[in-house]
Amino acid sequence: MNLTWLGTAGFIVKSPEGEIAFDPFLSRGRGAQSPFTPQSFQNTRALFVGHGHFDHTFDVPDIVKASELTVFAPGLTGQVLKLRGVPGSRLLRASNDEILFRPYKLRAFHSSHSRFDIPLVLSTMKRCGIKGCLEACHLGLAYPKGLVQTYFFELKGKKVLFISSAGCTDQELETYRKLEVDYLLAPLQGHTSIQQIAARMTAIINPKVVIPHHHDDFFPPLSQSISVEGYKEQLSIRGFQGKVVEIPLFKDAQI
Numbered sequence: 001m002n003l004t005w006l007g008t009a010g011f012i013v014k015s016p017e018g019e020i021a022f023d024p025f026l027s028r029g030r031g032a033q034s035p036f037t038p039q040s041f042q043n044t045r046a047l048f049v050g051h052g053h054f055d056h057t058f059d060v061p062d063i064v065k066a067s068e069l070t071v072f073a074p075g076l077t078g079q080v081l082k083l084r085g086v087p088g089s090r091l092l093r094a095s096n097d098e099i100l101f102r103p104y105k106l107r108a109f110h111s112s113h114s115r116f117d118i119p120l121v122l123s124t125m126k127r128c129g130i131k132g133c134l135e136a137c138h139l140g141l142a143y144p145k146g147l148v149q150t151y152f153f154e155l156k157g158k159k160v161l162f163i164s165s166a167g168c169t170d171q172e173l174e175t176y177r178k179l180e181v182d183y184l185l186a187p188l189q190g191h192t193s194i195q196q197i198a199a200r201m202t203a204i205i206n207p208k209v210v211i212p213h214h215h216d217d218f219f220p221p222l223s224q225s226i227s228v229e230g231y232k233e234q235l236s237i238r239g240f241q242g243k244v245v246e247i248p249l250f251k252d253a254q255i
């Protein structure tokens with residue numbers, strides 16, 4: 001299968017069994033301009049939303065208009081997407097009780113969002129200034145987090161776990177470990193100590209390969225780049241034996 005990193009937590013997965021996508025965020029404000037547009041999803045059959053924050057859902061209504069895909073979103077996020085113009089006929093609830101996309105045996109698991117810590121909030125406020133803080137508040141209110149979902153799929157004997165935010169509880173991590181994941185798509189954003197948090201999360205899930213995401217400066221000054229090298233150091237401290245595969249921004253990899 002082929003995996004394209006769209007930046008932020010966004011991915012497109014292509015295989016002969018169909019094309020799917022996760023959390024595409026294309027607008028990126030003052031961040032590096034995306035080569036992807038809503039038209040880039042014309043072959044995509046299903047789009048899975050991890051949670052409702054703007055950097056996971058902002059572009060979904062435009063993508064729906066430009067394609068024929070079905071959106072799977074957790075409860076409140078689905079309602080917000082409807083208010084933002086996604087027709088009910090194109091929207092399904094990302095339930096935890098059933099296979100959501102049969103060709104990929106794709107399932108959802110309840111997950112937790114990272115808690116923004118005070119030093120992170122203060123350093124973000126400093127970067128953003130008053131105007132930027134007001135904009136961030138507006139984005140927070142207009143795009144509530146809602147339920148957070150992690151998605152798991154199996155394709156050609158490979159098991160892939162997509163996590164949209166690095167706040168998983170120990171119980172959630174144990175559930176993911178039991179899935180015997182081959183490829184973990186691990187988010188690096190949302191906390192001052194994110195490299196340590198993500199490395200702990202990765203070591204417990206224990207995948208064969210980890211592919212970091214969300215570490216790009218996707219919406220400056222609200223966002224900032226996170227060093228993957230720092231994450232790798234933390235992984236080696238924890239004795240992680242798997243491989244780290246970095247997909248360059250907007251590029252793809254065969255997995």
Ligand SMILES: [Zn+2]
Binds near residue numbers: 051053113145165
């Ligand atoms: Zn979020």
